[in-house]
Amino acid sequence: MVKKLDKWCDINWIIFICVTGVVTASLAAAFWESIPLGGKGAVFVAIIMPFHVLEEWKFPGGLHIFYNVLLGPKQKEKQQLDRYPMSRLTDMITNVGLQWIPLVYLFLCFFTDLSNAVALCMMLLSFIEVLVHTGAGIMTWAWLKKDGKKTIYHPGIATSWMMFFPAGIYVAAHLENFTGHDWLWMAILFIIMMLICIPLTETPLKKWVAKQEKGDFAFADAKYYEKYPSFWKK
Secondary structure, three states, X not given: OHHHHHHHHHHHHHHHHHHHHHHXXXXXXXXXXXXXXXXXXXXXXXXXXXXXXXXXHOOOOOHHHHHHHHHOOOOHHHOOOOXXXXXXXXXXXXXXXXXXXXXXXXXXXXXXOOHHHHHHHHHHHHHHHHHHHHHHHHHHHHXXXXXXXXXXXXXXXXXXXXXXXXXXXXXXHHOOOOOHHHHHHHHHHHHHHHHHHOHHHHHHXXXXXXXXXXXXXXXXOOHHHHHOHHHXXX
């Protein structure tokens, strides 16, 4: 069972979210005019996530190194930079959640009065992606400029600025007649999404992954950060 899950967490889940993105884009293109604004924001996120994941994982990949250096144990003997605290399993769940929870919220827009709340939620997520990846880029530039890093590039920053940022601007520009009720529900929806995608899944699973056989759910290499070994090889 563990080996099957490990295989799913390699490339299969990325294919899954890519297919989901293509299907979502196709259906959205056919019914765009009838989709409420919140639903459009959710569509943007569901379509962007595969591109964002591909940048973080594959082209160039290496987000896990930054994450695990920043948030993992500082003592070398306790470090597992290839899978703790971020592993292929925990990040898979986070990213599938960040694609599929917005799709659930999309359907809420058709059957409830939560369209503006969902729109605000998707706008907030989009702008947070930009801020987080830009902040991470500045941090790594500050840490690694002595090793020749000349830009604030960080895996995930390109799709954040080129895709999430315009999506957030689109939603913000089309918001109308939003109320305190919308802000309250935005907060509720956003907190639910974040809790499911990060602490409620990562906290228990990262400990479980660390107990598995060496190599299970581990990233193969440092990808983008291979050129900066001093960052992750102590």
